[in-house]
Amino acid sequence: MVDPPSPDEPGPGVGLEPDDPPVPVDPTAADEEHRAREIRDPLPQPLVSVRRLVIAALLLVAVGCLVVAGRSGGDTDRRTDAQPAIASFTPAPGGRVIRQSTVGVILEQGYDGRLTINGTAIPEAQMEGAVVPGTDAYERLTEDQRRLGPRPNNRERVLFRPGPGQAITELDTGEVQITVRYWRVADGEQTARTFSYSIYTV
Numbered sequence: 001m002v003d004p005p006s007p008d009e010p011g012p013g014v015g016l017e018p019d020d021p022p023v024p025v026d027p028t029a030a031d032e033e034h035r036a037r038e039i040r041d042p043l044p045q046p047l048v049s050v051r052r053l054v055i056a057a058l059l060l061v062a063v064g065c066l067v068v069a070g071r072s073g074g075d076t077d078r079r080t081d082a083q084p085a086i087a088s089f090t091p092a093p094g095g096r097v098i099r100q101s102t103v104g105v106i107l108e109q110g111y112d113g114r115l116t117i118n119g120t121a122i123p124e125a126q127m128e129g130a131v132v133p134g135t136d137a138y139e140r141l142t143e144d145q146r147r148l149g150p151r152p153n154n155r156e157r158v159l160f161r162p163g164p165g166q167a168i169t170e171l172d173t174g175e176v177q178i179t180v181r182y183w184r185v186a187d188g189e190q191t192a193r194t195f196s197y198s199i200y201t202v
Helices: 027-040 050-072
Strands: 077-080 083-090 103-107 111-117 157-160 175-184 193-201
Touching (some): 083 175
Antiparallel strands (some): 103 157, 111 175
């Protein structure tokens, strides 16, 4: 005699589902899902890459150009081909300085010169390196050196610094025109040439 099935046991055919047919995969949808996943979770980028190296190099070049441009305004500049007797400028033509800065030029050995700043002639006795009568430095000069004027030992340094008691106490604001008159000492002052340029105060 066959026992009837237990209520806890499923009878024949009960609870059995027919196998579901496979669902076809759309390749287009799969590609879109893959791309979406790449956007959400991009692959890690290498720390050093060619693109990053190129960008860094360009930034370094740009910074270097800015530094050079910034320095060129107030630094001493070398001579120009048009004025071979001028060894250097302080500051360079077109440079920017504060209103109490030293200005002028350095000439080649064997030259002498004078400065005119915005129409004011600078006395030689107020130029850099001038020896003041009555000082120890003046007493050490020979008679021949004293006959050469206030700057017997550094005539090529045609420089002036504004200050109290000077022909100019401070440079004007903005554009400042400087005129240099220079000549070869052996040829005499009657052979002097002039050269003018502008600087700017800040």
